[in-house]
Amino acid sequence: MPGMNAGIKINNTINDALDDEYLGSSAISKYILDYLSELGVKSFLVEENYIDKDYLIDFSKFYSRSFGDCKKFTKRIHFFSENFERQEIANALENENSEANTRIEESYLGFAVVRPIKDRLGNNIIGRTLLKPYNEFVDGSEGTKRILLTDQYAVNIFGKQLELETLPFQTQDQAVGACATTACWIAQCALTNIFGIEKISPIEITEISVAFPALSRNIPSDGLTYPQIKAFFNTVGLDTEFIDPNVIRSKPYYRNTGSDIVADIAKGYLTDLKIPIIVGLRIVDENNNVVAMHAAVISGYRHKNGVVERLYVHDDQIGPYSRVFPVRDFLSWDNTWSKKPGIKELTVNRLIVPLYPKIRHSFANIYAIFLQHYKPRLEAIRASPGFDSGVRFELFITEVKRYKQFIRKHSIKDKIAILSKPYPRFLWIIRLQSPTKIYADFVFDATSVFTTEPFDHIRYTT
Template sequence: MSTNTLAKNQFGKRPNNWIECEPFLKETFIDIVQKASSFLDEHSWEANPQVQYLSHYLTSLKAKSLVVEYHYIDRHFMEEASLYYSKSLIPRPNWTTRVHVFSDLMDEERIDEAMRTAASGYIAKVTEELQQSYCGYIVIRPLPSAPIGRTVLKHLKCREGDKKREFLTCQAYTIHFLGFELTVHGIAFQQQDRAVAACATTAIWSSLQRVTRREGARSPTSWEITEAAVRHYLPRGRPYPSSGLTIEQMCEALRAFGFAPDLLVAEESSSPNEFLLLMDIYLRSGIPIILTFRTGEWGHAVTVVGYGTSHKISTPYEISSGEKTYKIVLHNLDYDRIYIHDDRLGPYARSTLNIGKQSLTDNETSSPPQLAINIEWPNGQMEEHSVYLAAVPVYPKLRTSAKELFETAMELFPYLTEALSDLNQELGLLVYFERSGEYQASLYGKTVNPSRVPQFQKTIALSRYVGVHRWYLDGMPFMETLWDTTDTMRENRYGENLLGVTCLKPSLQTFVDGLASRYNAVLG
């Protein structure tokens, strides 16, 4: 049956879904995308870079089977079809195709047997078996040139030789598959369609997938984001087809959904390392970052969703205080790559942020080193661009910025260095924000004195988000200081904003007790 006949059989009739199972091959996946996206006969159709990238990514996930739902209602595309594509001369169908990815062999006989077994009272057992091999799903839109819609795939585990690969911005998505409730841990990606959504809209869309759902709200569609961005500020003419968003429009869109952005401008940072450090604070806090960079005359935006490193890169950094210079290991700089959702490419694309060399101007003065992003394409090609800024969608009551939280630690650092100098151990620091409930739960897995935990948990009053300074000696954590984030950090920040101190090393309990008493903080 041709794809054109497929579409004609659906228009004006009560829809029927149908399921097909296919063993995974790159060529098979590409054929499925062509069939599902070409609602007209498209003899000249070619797989674009996003489809090619996903075929490689599914190979890396060790996909074995694809289970295809050929009639799936996707809320995000349904709204775009209703408000934009339905008004075209050739209207698109308002349904999509959803491809489920499994790392085990699935065929029609096995699926039928799974449903019969579940109907016999063993649904929990069958669900668990399906869950073990479930890798996520890909929505295919009826847009031949931009077929990849809302896609949630699990991220790759650490490869051999990797020290770590962290995706703290990811979350659990619930999927209903033939009556079974499955989950996948990831963050949604989609390809820009250049009509309703350009790159900035898509980057915002991915970031809001995380932060809105984390606060109990429904994630907005691309249409809602574009409408919010251009509602009060439209310097480039008509919003549709979308030609992209300015920084002001991006900020307007984030504010419209309740997340005031913290803007980190690369050229305004005191150094590239400061920019990298502040980015890491937010990523470790589970907040995806919208990163913009220059590509020739145009700008481009991606969503940073993770970070990693392939080797130990902890090195001491010098901090000046008065006439003295101290050295500290900043664990927020222990990464040498980032993972991005790039709508020109695909989800979890690997890239690096590199500090360029200083260049000399005509008058022999040195210019600041530039921060560059290097994006790795599946064919091994590296694409380098100059970083412009990062926009961070921050929960409105999280009023303390990453920079303020870090600067607060630097004020305490000289005192700790002097007080612990007899130990002759290297002092280190990690800074991040955390939901207070999650922090309190984490205490049960840390080396806190068990006899102190009940009083600490019952006594301390925490803001919804707390700032955390985790202090290290020779790479081992010994103390955490907790900060109120619902106010700005004023001069007397230790008296006003320090909420509690927890000791993670029993031999230093007396020292930590004295620090907590000094600032009247709750002791753990």
């Protein structure tokens, strides 16, 4: 098929992806290529004149009404961990039984959409991007594991269907929405399957959010305020929990517990139900002045036997799954931002958790119970016979169907009675476990306004 072969652009020189006709050479584009290099990227395929839904909506609402010659088609670049020739790709598209099909499926690393517009520095704007995440288990480090926000996405390349499990990313396009808009867009991608909300484009998020007025232009957007972020999630049918970590750190029950509030919130919402957390950050200069506010999405964490070593963040100014290390604890971040000239530190101001309205038992309340009534018991438990070294309590939220599926796979005392017992839809779990064993779950009703006692106590028998 000569015609099809001629239309396929496959490049086995991966650094060519930074050419201006592809990703471009912005810091974000370089991050994407560095990220892919860790996954073993070797080649890329270019899909010209790609219609991207999010950009098409932004185009129709904003760019199509501009005087400049703005195009409505984007360019989509697909990445692979193997080298391919054009004829191999053509054969795979033409013949489903071609040997190249398996290689394409197994080596696929994802794609990045390049919008046909530039930012204020003349860089290509990276649109909707889906890249394969890091592996769950860390090579060469026993007991170290990554918990990452992902969902299943279908990708169609010239009619060939591929699957990718990841969390979408894109950079900010300040004409239609700044960092907080992008953070809301990323968060809604993770929330769609959890809570059944509709996915909408960045400019639609901005339009909804600015219904709550602020003293800045609606479009072009200077960014969203906290009330505007709340207004967006309220409009799509969700509630939001705004957590000020410094308020919790000031509580008497928090002191001398050795806890890290930001890490504990990440574990609480990401471990099981995989609810994204929008983080509001202060950027502080060398004179201790807050020079800017920034928003990003905590999209995962890495822990060793329960101790969080790093966070992963979808940051529209850095890239997907970017690493964040603690400065003492995760209230202050060590990442790309903190290394910029003139920046002294990056500190967490607020953590914003979009929630289904029936989740009424707040993190602040359950965390107080966790720190006051469970964590202090650890010393006595560790001194008792029958417990492995490294035994600890963990706190996380889950949904009843997920929890009962988990129960079915484990040896539990009175399993049938527990499985047949009515439970509320959402549950807070305080789990006693070691690196190799689960001992007990204390189950709290997350749909209640406030409760201090678990309504069930699950004992694991092996």
